[in-house]
Every structure is written in structure tokens, then in C-alpha cells.
Amino acid sequence: MTQTAAPPPPLQGGQLVLATIAVALATFMNVLDTSIANVAIPTISGNLGVSVDQGTWVITVFAAANAVSIPLTGWLTQRLGDIRLFVGSILLFTLASWLCGIAPNLPVLLVARVLQGAVAGPLIPMSQAILLGSYPKEKSATALALWGMTATVGPIAGPLLGGWITDSYSWSWIFYINIPVGIFAASVTWMLYRNRQGPTRRTPIDVVGLGLLVAWVGSLQIMLDKGKDLDWFSSPVIIVLAITAVITFLLFLIWELTEANPIVDLRLFTQRNFLGGTIAISVAYAVFFGNLVLLPQWMQEYLNYRSVDAGLVTAPLGIFALLLSPVVGRFLSPRNARMVATLSFLGFAGVFYMRTAYVTNIDTWHLVLPTLLQGIPMALFFVPLTSIILSGQPAGKLADAAGLSNFVRVFCGAVGTSIAGNEWNNRTVLHHVRLTEQASIGHPAFAHQIEAAQALLHLNPASAHALFDATVTAQAAMLGLNDIFYVSAGLYLLIIPLIWITRPVKGDGKGSAIVAH
Structure with a gap:
């Protein structure tokens, strides 16, 4: 070189x-x-x-x-x-x-x-x-x-x-x-x-490549961050972001591999x-x-x-x-x-x-x-x-x-x-759903736990249920x-x-x- x-x-x-x-x-x-x-x-x-x-x-x-x-x-x-x-x-x-x-x-x-x-x-x-x-x-x-x-x-x-x-x-x-x-x-x-x-030289900036880079990175990041709040692909916003990310990423690859100054x-x-x-x-x-x-x-x-x-x-x-x-x-x-x-x-x-x-x-x-x-x-x-x-x-x-x-x-x-x-x-x-599948008033074990919490901690029924839910959530x-x-x-x-x-x-x-x- x-x-x-x-x-x-x-x-x-x-x-x-x-x-x-x-x-x-x-x-x-x-x-x-x-x-x-x-x-x-x-x-x-x-x-x-x-x-x-x-x-x-x-x-x-x-x-x-x-x-x-x-x-x-x-x-x-x-x-x-x-x-x-x-x-x-x-x-x-x-x-x-x-x-x-x-x-x-x-x-x-x-x-x-x-x-x-x-x-x-x-x-x-x-x-x-x-x-x-x-x-x-x-x-x-x-x-x-x-x-x-x-x-x-x-x-x-x-x-x-x-x-x-x-x-x-x-x-x-x-x-x-x-x-x-x-x-x-x-x-x-x-x-x-x-x-x-180091030496410097004026080289052209790849404006199209930069724009596509910002588009696919930004779309993908927003999709990942907001997906949970918007219930993922049941949301039109997430669908649009996903499509945008895929299309701009593919265009980015094609452009950068063919551009003289990528x-x-x-x-x-x-x-x-x-x-x-x-x-x-x-x-x-x-x-x-x-x-x-x-x-x-x-x-x-x-x-x-x-x-x-x-x-x-x-x-x-x-x-x-x-x-x-x-x-x-x-x-x-x-x-x-x-x-x-x-x-x-x-x-x-x-x-x-x-x-x-x-x-x-x-x-x-x-x-x-x-x-x-x-x-x-x-x-x-x-x-x-x-x-x-x-x-x-x-x-x-x-x-x-x-x-x-x-x-x-x-x-x-x-x-x-x-x-x-x-x-x-x-x-x-998922684990919360599985742990609470048996949590009904008619289930003996659940009823016994609620009664025990009320007796030992002197809680009313609403507080006992809240304590149970907090325990299950932590688990x-x-x-x-x-x-x-x-x-x-x-x-x-x-x-x-x-x-x-x-x-x-x-x-x-x-x-x-x-x-x-």
C-alpha cells in the first residue's frame, strides 16, 4: 500500500x-x-x-x-x-x-x-x-x-x-x-x-446511504422499544415500523455495496x-x-x-x-x-x-x-x-x-x-398466568392461604388478596x-x-x- x-x-x-x-x-x-x-x-x-x-x-x-x-x-x-x-x-x-x-x-x-x-x-x-x-x-x-x-x-x-x-x-x-x-x-x-x-482530504458524503442508515436503525429501535406498549404486531404503528425497517435495510445494503464512496x-x-x-x-x-x-x-x-x-x-x-x-x-x-x-x-x-x-x-x-x-x-x-x-x-x-x-x-x-x-x-x-391458574375462591389451597394471611397478619380480605398478588408477581x-x-x-x-x-x-x-x- x-x-x-x-x-x-x-x-x-x-x-x-x-x-x-x-x-x-x-x-x-x-x-x-x-x-x-x-x-x-x-x-x-x-x-x-x-x-x-x-x-x-x-x-x-x-x-x-x-x-x-x-x-x-x-x-x-x-x-x-x-x-x-x-x-x-x-x-x-x-x-x-x-x-x-x-x-x-x-x-x-x-x-x-x-x-x-x-x-x-x-x-x-x-x-x-x-x-x-x-x-x-x-x-x-x-x-x-x-x-x-x-x-x-x-x-x-x-x-x-x-x-x-x-x-x-x-x-x-x-x-x-x-x-x-x-x-x-x-x-x-x-x-x-x-x-x-493525520492527512485530510475532501471526500463526498454518501447522503443516500446515511439517510437509509438512520431510517432502518431508527425504525427498528423504535419498534423494539414501543412493541410491548403497543401489543406488537396487533398495532398498525409497529407493522409500519417493521416494514420500514426491512425495506430501508435492504435498500441500504444494495446502495452501500454499489456506491463508490459508501x-x-x-x-x-x-x-x-x-x-x-x-x-x-x-x-x-x-x-x-x-x-x-x-x-x-x-x-x-x-x-x-x-x-x-x-x-x-x-x-x-x-x-x-x-x-x-x-x-x-x-x-x-x-x-x-x-x-x-x-x-x-x-x-x-x-x-x-x-x-x-x-x-x-x-x-x-x-x-x-x-x-x-x-x-x-x-x-x-x-x-x-x-x-x-x-x-x-x-x-x-x-x-x-x-x-x-x-x-x-x-x-x-x-x-x-x-x-x-x-x-x-x-x-x-406468562409465569404470572400459570401461577394464578388455581387462584380462585373455590380452590381449597387458595382459600386456605387467604384465610391464613388474614389471621396471621390481621388483614382484611382485600389486603390479603393484594398481598397474594404481590407475592405471585414477584415470583x-x-x-x-x-x-x-x-x-x-x-x-x-x-x-x-x-x-x-x-x-x-x-x-x-x-x-x-x-x-x-
């Missing part, structure tokens, strides 16, 4: 350390905001006078806007330059965070979250490309491991910080905390990288490593993130946990992830990337299978133990799969490859959240969540073959993971 200019040399010493911290903080800030609002949704919904179902749009609109904007990274990099784009995205993200914090109602908050998600699009793929360019090639796995730590810790720290801030201060501060972080990250990044700006380079999927690695990491992330949203919600609604307590239960996920990620980056053999990723998926499957034993009166330790152990497969997750995905990509294609793979991953995370929530609701309703929700855990464990096992359709990654055994057979 012919290049007009040699890439700048790797950074060294204190500059490399400071640059890594700044780029990592920008990544952390972005990833944190994908989950920090999770435990605060009940509080935000209550303060803004909306239902919890409406409040979950705070999560999904951010993820959908983020997913739509990520594929623009390659085009924006060519037009603006990598460093200008990265720093500009950080500053706009910081501004959008402030707008989220001052939002007086849900519509304003949702608009601010859409803006926040949209400007955050380039942050993840650009942080990968910038870190890889800052380290020597033989240290590429170390760079990816450091990036993976921030990508891993963000969703973990989100519920903890979100719960603590919401209970101790105000939900607005879950957005305000981005302001000092963003200013610091942007300032340091510009100071260290402003003279390492907004999304779908030809990357012709590469075996990119295809297998991207699908594997995206499905795995969808399952992980969907469950990450459900767990705090279940603990708050049915176990009476405060927001901060729900966050503390999920926080141990970061212990092994933080401890093991640097080790994985240092000692991962490029040729063993597929094996390490397989071990990660087996670990995830085991953890979710452990959670299928949850009961309504579960103690905190049995909630924490699977979460603690989940940190082990998390540490083995991002580094090998990212190495596989980016293997064989020339420097000029790194931003495109990272952008497209992250687009699929983030979009799948948004879809996974919607599907997990909808399926949990469906399974809860049905638990059984429904166990179903989600069973399916999650099975999905991790089913996607393991995707890892093995990829080619083994070449390297020198010291961390280089950018070349494939």
Missing part, C-alpha cells in the same frame, strides 16, 4: 503515559454513559413525572444515536483529521452532558441524550486507532488491553456511580461529572497530539476475521449489556434495593476485570487469541447458568458471587476479539474497521437492551428473569463457533496482533 506520508513515531515515556490516560478517560466517559443512567431510571422517571417504561428511552435513544453516528467516523476522519475529530467529539460530548443535566422534562432530556450519543460516535473507534498509533507495533496488544480496561470498567462503574450519585445528590450529577473529565481529556489530547494530525464500507465483511470477530463480539455484548440493564432494575423493583445498593452489587464485576486485563494484554499470544476468546464465552455461560438459581429471597452474597466471577471472562473478552477484528487492516483502514465493528457492537447493545426488557416482561406475564418476575439467564448462557455457547471461523492471528508472541494468515 502506498502512503503519502510516514505515520508519526510512537510516543515514549511520560508523554505515552499521559496520552494513554487522556484517551482512556475519553473512552471511559463515553462507555460510562451507556450504563450510568440504568439504576437512575426509576428516580429520573419519578422526578420528571413519567413511567419507568418511558424513562428507559433515556438509555435506548443514546445507544441508537451512538450506533448511527459511529459509521461516520471514517468519513469525518478524512474531512477533519483524526485529532481534530477526536478532540471536537470530546468537547461536544461534554456540552451535551451539561444539557442533559439541566433538562427540565423528559423530551428535553431525550433530545440532549440523542445529541450526546451522536457526538460520541467517533470516540470509541478513534480511541482505538489513536492508542494503536501511539504504541510500538510489538506493544499493540498492550494498547488494546488498556483500551479494553476502560471499555470494561465503564459499564461496571456506571451502575455504582449512578446509584451513589442519584441517592446522595441528584440524578443531574450523573451527567455533570463528565464536564471536568471531558475538559481534561480534550486539553491533554490536543496538547500531545496536535502536531500528529458511508459504511460493508466490503469489510468479506474478510473472515472481521466477519466472525464482529458478529461474535456484538452478540456477546448485546447479551451482556441487556442483562446489565435488567439486574439493577429487578433488584430495585422486587428486592427493594436502593439505587446505590444495586450499583454496589454490580460493582464487583470490575475487580477481576481490572486485575487481569493488563496481564492478558502483556502475555496474550496472538496465535491463541481464539482460544482466549472461547474461554471468555465459556466463562460467561457458566456465570449466567449460576444466576438461573436465583430466588425471590436471595441474599446479597449470592447476588455478588456470580458478578464477581464474571470479571474473569470480561478480562478475556475485548482484547482477543478486537485483535482478531483489526488483524490485517492497513493503517488507513483502521478507523473504518474499528468504526464499523463498534457500530455493530453498540447497535446490538441497544437492541439487546430492548429485547431483554421485552422478553422479561413477556415471560413474567413470576423471578422466574421470567431466570428464563433470560438460561437463554443468555445458551447464546454464549452458540456463538463460540463464530470465533473459530476466523484465521489465527500472526504475531511475534509479544503482543503484535495486527496481521492475519
Whole structure:
């Protein structure tokens, strides 16, 4: 491949350390905001006078806007330059965070979250490309491991910080905390990288492709989010959204594969490593993130946990992830990337299978133990799969490859959240019906339970029936969540073959993971 200019040399010493911290903080800030609002949704919904179902749009609109904007990274990099784009995205993200914090109602908050998600699009793929360019090639796995730590810790720290801030201060501060972080990250990044700006060139934007992308992603996301409220395909709105999503997606595929300057380079999927690695990491992330949203919600609604307590239960996920990620980056053999990723998926499957034993009166330790152990497969997750995905990509294609793979991953995370929530609701309703099939006044066991509740708790008949219904609802929700855990464990096992359709990654055994057979 012919290049007009040699890439700048790797950074060294204190500059490399400071640059890594700044780029990592920008990544952390972005990833944190994908989950920090999770435990605060009940509080935000209550303060803004909306239902919890409406409040979950705070999560999904951010993820959908983020997913739509990520594929623009390659085009924006060519037009603006990598460093200008990265720093500009950080500053706009910081501004959008402030707008989220001052939002007086849900519509304003949702608009601010859409803006926040949209400007955050380039942050993840650009942080990968910038870190890889800052380290020597033989240290590429170390760079990816450091990036993976921030990508891993963000969703973990989100519920903890979100719960603590919401209970101790105000939900607005879950957005305000981005302001000092963003200013610091942007300032340091510009100071260290402003003279390492990549070449720019004016390339036409694929307006038709962008419009089709927004149409099918937006239609599909709205359909998934509103399907439960509108009773799915019995609603004309859902039918129209489904048809729109299918048609615009097919048109998007045809257009992008025939356009000379596509907004999304779908030809990357012709590469075996990119295809297998991207699908594997995206499905795995969808399952992980969907469950990450459900767990705090279940603990708050049915176990009476405060927001901060729900966050503390999920926080141990970061212990092994933080401890093991640097080790994985240092000692991962490029040729063993597929094996390490397989071990990660087996670990995830085991953890979710452990959670299928949850009961309504579960103690905190049995909630924490699977979460603690989940940190082990998390540490083995991002580094090998990212190495596989980016293997064989020339420097000029790194931003495109990272952008497209992250687009699929983030979009799948948004879809996974919607599907997990909808399926949990469906399974809860199903189990509630089954549990109450015998709940009639004429049934001896039911009548005996109502009489016992009245006698022991001194309740009137209406209160005794209300207590029975609350008990059944909690049990049905638990059984429904166990179903989600069973399916999650099975999905991790089913996607393991995707890892093995990829080619083994070449390297020198010291961390280089950018070349494939």
C-alpha cells in the first residue's frame, strides 16, 4: 500500500503515559454513559413525572444515536483529521452532558441524550486507532488491553456511580461529572497530539446511504422499544415500523455495496476475521449489556434495593476485570487469541447458568458471587476479539474497521437492551398466568392461604388478596428473569463457533496482533 506520508513515531515515556490516560478517560466517559443512567431510571422517571417504561428511552435513544453516528467516523476522519475529530467529539460530548443535566422534562432530556450519543460516535473507534498509533507495533496488544480496561470498567462503574450519585445528590450529577473529565481529556489530547494530525482530504458524503442508515436503525429501535406498549404486531404503528425497517435495510445494503464512496464500507465483511470477530463480539455484548440493564432494575423493583445498593452489587464485576486485563494484554499470544476468546464465552455461560438459581429471597452474597466471577471472562473478552477484528487492516483502514465493528457492537447493545426488557416482561406475564391458574375462591389451597394471611397478619380480605398478588408477581418476575439467564448462557455457547471461523492471528508472541494468515 502506498502512503503519502510516514505515520508519526510512537510516543515514549511520560508523554505515552499521559496520552494513554487522556484517551482512556475519553473512552471511559463515553462507555460510562451507556450504563450510568440504568439504576437512575426509576428516580429520573419519578422526578420528571413519567413511567419507568418511558424513562428507559433515556438509555435506548443514546445507544441508537451512538450506533448511527459511529459509521461516520471514517468519513469525518478524512474531512477533519483524526485529532481534530477526536478532540471536537470530546468537547461536544461534554456540552451535551451539561444539557442533559439541566433538562427540565423528559423530551428535553431525550433530545440532549440523542445529541450526546451522536457526538460520541467517533470516540470509541478513534480511541482505538489513536492508542494503536501511539504504541510500538510489538506493544499493540498492550494498547488494546488498556483500551479494553476502560471499555470494561465503564459499564461496571456506571451502575455504582449512578446509584451513589442519584441517592446522595441528584440524578443531574450523573451527567455533570463528565464536564471536568471531558475538559481534561480534550486539553491533554490536543496538547500531545496536535502536531500528529493525520492527512485530510475532501471526500463526498454518501447522503443516500446515511439517510437509509438512520431510517432502518431508527425504525427498528423504535419498534423494539414501543412493541410491548403497543401489543406488537396487533398495532398498525409497529407493522409500519417493521416494514420500514426491512425495506430501508435492504435498500441500504444494495446502495452501500454499489456506491463508490459508501458511508459504511460493508466490503469489510468479506474478510473472515472481521466477519466472525464482529458478529461474535456484538452478540456477546448485546447479551451482556441487556442483562446489565435488567439486574439493577429487578433488584430495585422486587428486592427493594436502593439505587446505590444495586450499583454496589454490580460493582464487583470490575475487580477481576481490572486485575487481569493488563496481564492478558502483556502475555496474550496472538496465535491463541481464539482460544482466549472461547474461554471468555465459556466463562460467561457458566456465570449466567449460576444466576438461573436465583430466588425471590436471595441474599446479597449470592447476588455478588456470580458478578464477581464474571470479571474473569470480561478480562478475556475485548482484547482477543478486537485483535482478531483489526488483524490485517492497513493503517488507513483502521478507523473504518474499528468504526464499523463498534457500530455493530453498540447497535446490538441497544437492541439487546430492548429485547431483554421485552422478553422479561413477556415471560413474567406468562409465569404470572400459570401461577394464578388455581387462584380462585373455590380452590381449597387458595382459600386456605387467604384465610391464613388474614389471621396471621390481621388483614382484611382485600389486603390479603393484594398481598397474594404481590407475592405471585414477584415470583413470576423471578422466574421470567431466570428464563433470560438460561437463554443468555445458551447464546454464549452458540456463538463460540463464530470465533473459530476466523484465521489465527500472526504475531511475534509479544503482543503484535495486527496481521492475519
